[in-house]
Structures are given as C-alpha cells and as structure tokens.
Amino acid sequence: GAGVSQSPRYKVAKRGQDVALRCDPISGHVSLFWYQQALGQGPEFLTYFQNEAQLDKSGLPSDRFFAERPEGSVSTLKIQRTQQEDSAVYLCASSPLRPDPLTEAFFGQGTRLTVV
Amino acid sequence: GNSVTQMEGPVTLSEEAFLTINCTYTATGYPSLFWYVQYPGEGLQLLLKATKADDKGSNKGFEATYRKETTSFHLEKGSVQVSDSAVYFCALSNQFYFGTGTSLTVIP
Numbered sequence: 001g002a003g004v005s006q007s008p009r010y011k012v013a014k015r016g017q018d019v020a021l022r023c024d025p026i027s028g029h030v031s032l033f034w035y036q037q038a039l040g041q042g043p044e045f046l047t048y049f050q051n052e053a054q055l056d057k058s059g060l061p062s063d064r065f066f067a068e069r070p071e072g073s074v075s076t077l078k079i080q081r082t083q084q085e086d087s088a089v090y091l092c093a094s095s096p097l098r099p100d101p102l103t104e105a106f107f108g109q110g111t112r113l114t115v116v
Numbered sequence: 117g118n119s120v121t122q123m124e125g126p127v128t129l130s131e132e133a134f135l136t137i138n139c140t141y142t143a144t145g146y147p148s149l150f151w152y153v154q155y156p157g158e159g160l161q162l163l164l165k166a167t168k169a170d171d172k173g174s175n176k177g178f179e180a181t182y183r184k185e186t187t188s189f190h191l192e193k194g195s196v197q198v199s200d201s202a203v204y205f206c207a208l209s210n211q212f213y214f215g216t217g218t219s220l221t222v223i224p
Contacts, residue, residue, distance in 0.1 A: 003159075004159070033212060035212075035214075040216075040217075041216050041217070042120075042122075042205050042214035042215050042216045042217045043160070043205070043214045044214075045212040045213070045214075048212065091159075091160070093160070105162065106162075107152075107159040107160035107161070108159055109158065109159040110159065
C-alpha cells in the first residue's frame with residue numbers, strides 16, 4: 001500500500017521481555033517519527049530521524065528504549081525489559097519534507113503494546 | 117518551553133450544531149500549527165494547518181485561524197455531521213508537541 005505501515009498491530013509481552021516494533025514509512029520520505037500514545041492521551045514524541053540520522057531522541061523515556069533506521073527507510077523501535085508502564089500505542093509517522101518536519105506528516109495505525 | 121493545551125472532552129453535539137474546540141499554545145519562535153483527526157479504527161490524519169500568524173486553515177468545512185496575539189488555534193465548524201465523530205488533536209511543529217485530544221460524538 002501507499003501509506004505508513006506498522007507491524008505488528010498488536011503485541012502482548014510478558015514483563016521483562018524485549019520487543020521490536022517495525023515501521024515502514026512511505027517510500028522516499030526523509031523524516032520519520034516515533035510517538036507513544038497512552039490511553040486517553042495525545043501522542044508523546046519519542047524520537048526523530050532524518051534519513052538514517054537520529055537527530056532527536058530527547059523523548060525516549062529511558063535507556064530501555066532504542067530506535068534505529070539503518071538504511072534511511074524502515075525503522076525499528078526496540079524496548080528492552082518491558083515494564084507495565086510501557087503499555088501504550090506506539091505511532092510512527094513519516095514526512096517527505098525538511099526542515100519543517102511536521103509538514104504533511106503521515107501516520108501509521110500504530111502498534112498496541114500490552115505488557116502483562 | 118513548548119506546550120499545547122487543548123479543550124477537554126468528550127464533546128457530544130447534535131447534527132448540524134456549531135462546533136468549537138479550543139487550543140492554545142506556548143512556543144519559542146513562530147511555529148506552524150496543525151489539527152489532526154483520528155477516526156475510529158484509523159490512524160491520525162492531517163485535517164488542516166496554518167504556517168504563520170493570521171493564516172486560516174480550512175478543510176472539510178472545518179476552519180482554524182492562527183492567532184499570535186492570543187496564542188490560539190481554535191477549531192470550528194458551522195454544522196457538524198455524524199461522520200465528524202472522531203478524536204481531534206491540536207499540534208505544534210516545534211518539538212512535535214500534541215494536545216491530549218478532544219473526543220467528538222455527533223448524534224443524529
């Protein structure tokens with residue numbers, strides 16, 4: 001399809017387990033963002049890539065969270081030793097433009113992570 | 117710092133009623149302002165945007181005007197439809213801030 005694709009759509013993890021969430025942005029998009037959205041809240045910024053460079057990771061809540069985009073296209077958000085407070089929907093967005101990276105951002109449907 | 121304060125919901129309106137969802141912001145510099153919408157079961161979609169003071173963004177009958185003097189970007193629609201039922205998010209380009217979202221339900 002032509003949109004941002006995220007997988008899996010749903011993930012249940014046992015506390016302490018590592019998880020990896022995948023984002024396929026729209027082909028050719030320069031900018032890629034990850035957000036965490038808790039129930040009833042707005043998206044909270046986690047990190048931002050411009051091509052393969054991670055330009056901002058100020059929103060990552062702890063060193064258990066790690067994101068990469070090695071070839072400037074697909075991105076993976078990894079959470080190590082998951083905790084219950086990590087339960088949320090993780091959103092990925094991509095944008096073709098710079099330097100105003102939120103212009104025309106296109107969002108995926110998200111991955112709902114539940115830590116039990 | 118940068119932040120977005122959005123009117124809390126949920127909001128329930130009858131069809132054809134007038135809608136206002138308030139959004140105010142604090143930011144350094146001159147950010148772009150956005151409204152995103154999330155329909156049930158779908159991802160966030162850009163609804164409208166404004167990139168400088170006094171700009172009016174509009175789409176699908178919705179409008180919002182970038183008011184620098186009041187640091188606001190309120191969303192309005194003159195006559196809502198059942199199909200407008202969704203969650204609406206105000207957003208700021210600096211540091212990618214989003215409001216907490218306002219859930220709108222329109223009843224026939």
